[in-house]
Amino acid sequence: MKITYCARSERSTRNRFMRLKHSGDLRRAHRVEVVRSFYGGEPRTRLELANQLGLSVATIGTIVGELTKAGFLKEAAGARTGGGRPATQLTLRGGGSLVVGVDVAETYVTAELFDQAMARLARKRVPVLENAPEAVVEHVLAAVAAVRRQVYEAPVSAIGVSLPGQVEARLRPLLERRWDVPVLLDNPLKAITLAEQMFGAARDQDDVIVVNLGTGVGLGVVAGGRLLRGATNNAGEWGHTVLEAGGQPCRCGGRGCVEAYVGAGALMRLLEGSPFLVSGDQDATVARLAEAVRLGDSAALETLTRFARPLGLALANAVNMLNPELIVFGGWVSAALGEPLVSAVTPVIKEYALATPFEAATAVLGRHLDNPVSLGMAVLAFETHLLD
Amino acid sequence: MKITYCARSERSTRNRFMRLKHSGDLRRAHRVEVVRSFYGGEPRTRLELANQLGLSVATIGTIVGELTKAGFLKEAAGARTGGGRPATQLTLRGGGSLVVGVDVAETYVTAELFDQAMARLARKRVPVLENAPEAVVEHVLAAVAAVRRQVYEAPVSAIGVSLPGQVEARLRPLLERRWDVPVLLDNPLKAITLAEQMFGAARDQDDVIVVNLGTGVGLGVVAGGRLLRGATNNAGEWGHTVLEAGGQPCRCGGRGCVEAYVGAGALMRLLEGSPFLVSGDQDATVARLAEAVRLGDSAALETLTRFARPLGLALANAVNMLNPELIVFGGWVSAALGEPLVSAVTPVIKEYALATPFEAATAVLGRHLDNPVSLGMAVLAFETHLLD
Numbered sequence: 009m010k011i012t013y014c015a016r017s018e019r020s021t022r023n024r025f026m027r028l029k030h031s032g033d034l035r036r037a038h039r040v041e042v043v044r045s046f047y048g049g050e051p052r053t054r055l056e057l058a059n060q061l062g063l064s065v066a067t068i069g070t071i072v073g074e075l076t077k078a079g080f081l082k083e084a085a086g087a088r089t090g091g092g093r094p095a096t097q098l099t100l101r102g103g104g105s106l107v108v109g110v111d112v113a114e115t116y117v118t119a120e121l122f123d124q125a126m127a128r129l130a131r132k133r134v135p136v137l138e139n140a141p142e143a144v145v146e147h148v149l150a151a152v153a154a155v156r157r158q159v160y161e162a163p164v165s166a167i168g169v170s171l172p173g174q175v176e177a178r179l180r181p182l183l184e185r186r187w188d189v190p191v192l193l194d195n196p197l198k199a200i201t202l203a204e205q206m207f208g209a210a211r212d213q214d215d216v217i218v219v220n221l222g223t224g225v226g227l228g229v230v231a232g233g234r235l236l237r238g239a240t241n242n243a244g245e246w247g248h249t250v251l252e253a254g255g256q257p258c259r260c261g262g263r264g265c266v267e268a269y270v271g272a273g274a275l276m277r278l279l280e281g282s283p284f285l286v287s288g289d290q291d292a293t294v295a296r297l298a299e300a301v302r303l304g305d306s307a308a309l310e311t312l313t314r315f316a317r318p319l320g321l322a323l324a325n326a327v328n329m330l331n332p333e334l335i336v337f338g339g340w341v342s343a344a345l346g347e348p349l350v351s352a353v354t355p356v357i358k359e360y361a362l363a364t365p366f367e368a369a370t371a372v373l374g375r376h377l378d379n380p381v382s383l384g385m386a387v388l389a390f391e392t393h394l395l396d
Numbered sequence: 397m398k399i400t401y402c403a404r405s406e407r408s409t410r411n412r413f414m415r416l417k418h419s420g421d422l423r424r425a426h427r428v429e430v431v432r433s434f435y436g437g438e439p440r441t442r443l444e445l446a447n448q449l450g451l452s453v454a455t456i457g458t459i460v461g462e463l464t465k466a467g468f469l470k471e472a473a474g475a476r477t478g479g480g481r482p483a484t485q486l487t488l489r490g491g492g493s494l495v496v497g498v499d500v501a502e503t504y505v506t507a508e509l510f511d512q513a514m515a516r517l518a519r520k521r522v523p524v525l526e527n528a529p530e531a532v533v534e535h536v537l538a539a540v541a542a543v544r545r546q547v548y549e550a551p552v553s554a555i556g557v558s559l560p561g562q563v564e565a566r567l568r569p570l571l572e573r574r575w576d577v578p579v580l581l582d583n584p585l586k587a588i589t590l591a592e593q594m595f596g597a598a599r600d601q602d603d604v605i606v607v608n609l610g611t612g613v614g615l616g617v618v619a620g621g622r623l624l625r626g627a628t629n630n631a632g633e634w635g636h637t638v639l640e641a642g643g644q645p646c647r648c649g650g651r652g653c654v655e656a657y658v659g660a661g662a663l664m665r666l667l668e669g670s671p672f673l674v675s676g677d678q679d680a681t682v683a684r685l686a687e688a689v690r691l692g693d694s695a696a697l698e699t700l701t702r703f704a705r706p707l708g709l710a711l712a713n714a715v716n717m718l719n720p721e722l723i724v725f726g727g728w729v730s731a732a733l734g735e736p737l738v739s740a741v742t743p744v745i746k747e748y749a750l751a752t753p754f755e756a757a758t759a760v761l762g763r764h765l766d767n768p769v770s771l772g773m774a775v776l777a778f779e780t781h782l783l784d
């Protein structure tokens with residue numbers, strides 16, 4: 009089956025200044041918008057949808073008709089039918105086309121199975137002990153097969169796989185023709201940002217940055233309500249913007265990159281010689297530090313303050329450039345350190361950002377939708393059905 | 397007359413994921429899109445417009461009807477009318493509502509008068525010798541009055557004024573109720589970027605950064621075809637992202653900002669003690685340097701190479717973050733130094749950017765549409781008529 013790289017669904021919904029290639033693009037984009045508007049929200053009428061999305065009731069009627077016929081929408085139970093057809097409340101129909109979202113991380117692969125209303129039906133996480141591309145691909149196939157087995161006769165209709173940038177080129181050819189359904193590839197940053205935008209902290213926000221703090225770091229950007237992808241889907245490489253020219257070596261081969269100061273690896277270096285360090289185990293180290301911070305340990309708090317400085321500076325740069333209304337702290341390092349991280353970083357952002365963009369922005373912890381990467385990839389995979 | 401700050405026209409055209417406040421917003425957005433699609437382009441039929449904008453022929457028919465009735469569009473001379481109504485070519489109608497675009501810069505005010513097809517009819521530039529807000533406002537009023545006088549009985553219908561961020565708060569109240577027509581305020585970065593996008597180097601490009609190099613510096617961003625504004629219209633403060641923590645003092649009060657290394661002021665510092673320096677005169681100094689570069693003077697070329705380093709590094713950061721397909725060098729410093737500047741900076745961008753986003757981007761000199769700020773502001777002012 010063909011593999012689509014880089015979610016064109018998102019691109020095809022670009023606004024009308026864009027040169028849409030076919031007039032059908034707009035109809036497809038409208039379908040995506042209507043379905044997305046239901047995620048994490050209430051049932052609503054055609055009139056409410058029209059008002060919310062800025063489309064005419066007639067256009068909404070056509071789209072709702074198509075989506076209902078295709079089995080993606082249904083009338084809500086207990087819908088107010090008294091007021092005639094336009095007052096009927098609609099909602100997403102569960103079941104139907106199942107989709108799998110896969111998170112290929114450095115140390116594990118997680119596959120999750122969702123129904124078409126994005127209710128999670130099954131989950132499988134397998135550790136990745138070996139980084140050879142062939143081995144990783146076998147783990148991906150095993151995890152996907154496992155979740156498919158967990159649901160009786162599950163008719164999986166699409167699979168979305170998130171691949172980190174560093175391994176994408178090597179894994180992509182190995183994943184081709186391994187499944188009998190459409191496969192969509194994207195990167196974890198886009199998936200996390202989309203999940204926060206659809207179901208998490210960034211819902212109903214138009215200008216958002218989602219900082220993904222893990223072993224690698226990146227910045228997902230929602231600008232004017234849309235995921236920023238850039239010309240080749242590489243936008244968000246904030247982790248490899250230079251914080252200090254000629255500074256710390258970075259695994260990209262450069263020097264002084266943000267990632268070399270604010271990723272889990274940098275935190276490990278900061279903790280060298282401290283009792284929090286569990287050598288070679290980032291997860292355990294960050295967990296220990298987080299626990300000590302919660303207990304008010306002064307050495308742990310001091311480490312957090314030191315860690316917050318380059319992170320706050322790099323985020324201030326993003327705030328000045330992008331003027332977001334919301335800064336979401338995501339990724340496993342943020343999840344582990346929690347609110348104390350947000351509290352430590354915010355004054356540093358204030359120190360380095362201009363006053364107006366700083367005042368416009370609120371910093372929050374991500375909802376850490378479990379797992380945002382597979383959820384975001386499942387949404388993108390499902391949307392391939394709306395684009396036919 | 398009321399003053400509108402920050403072009404809401406652009407925001408109202410956000411795509412349908414956005415929560416448009418009124419369903420009429422979409423109709424207004426479509427009007428803007430149709431008019432913009434004609435700028436710098438050929439006459440075209442309703443069918444061609446529909447294909448280009450991804451709208452139905454019926455929708456285009458309605459919008460074209462409204463715009464024709466309002467006197468903004470007309471049938472093109474020599475239109476192919478043989479094929480019936482849908483084959484009629486349309487074009488912008490000149491004359492009609494005239495608009496004034498005003499560029500309030502540090503050392504001058506330029507006012508330009510345009511007809512509704514953005515043909516320039518008159519221009520007035522007055523030097524600003526004194527920076528007191530009241531004095532600047534008097535220059536603005538005088539320049540606008542001068543261009544209005546230059547065109548016989550010109551019925552000016554809107555005025556767009558670009559105010560630099562530093563003086564905006566002080567000038568804004570002084571400009572209120574000084575004219576009898578709607579006034580729209582925005583900042584020069586947005587105006588320049590819009591002008592390059594509509595008429596210049598960025599036409600038909602979806603992901604663009606326009607670096608504005610002058611006394612101040614900024615980065616205009618087009619993302620997915622739309623001008624990036626951010627939550628409070630402050631996006632693009634690249635000039636005050638930190639290039640070197642604790643480095644050169646910047647006029648924003650911070651230290652180590654990009655502007656402190658890549659603006660005209662930084663170039664003046666770099667030229668201290670050189671024969672190119674005309675003390676206290678940035679224009680003359682940059683012109684001298686540019687002339688020497690053109691003549692192949694080795695000291696001038698070395699200065700350019702040194703100037704290119706921080707600029708290339710700061711642009712590499714923007715390339716990594718935003719993944720543009722086009723980097724446009726704009727502003728008067730770029731105009732003066734020309735292609736040699738682009739050639740000097742490009743290898744530095746390559747050195748610091750990741751390979752994939754670097755390869756995706758092309759660096760070009762802006763068209764230096766004369767004057768992009770007043771042109772962009774005139775477009776925004778005119779669009780207030782499309783949003784009623």
Ligand SMILES: [Zn+2]
Binds near residue numbers: 247248262267
């Ligand atoms: Zn790096």
Ligand SMILES: [Zn+2]
Binds near residue numbers: 651653
């Ligand atoms: Zn500054």
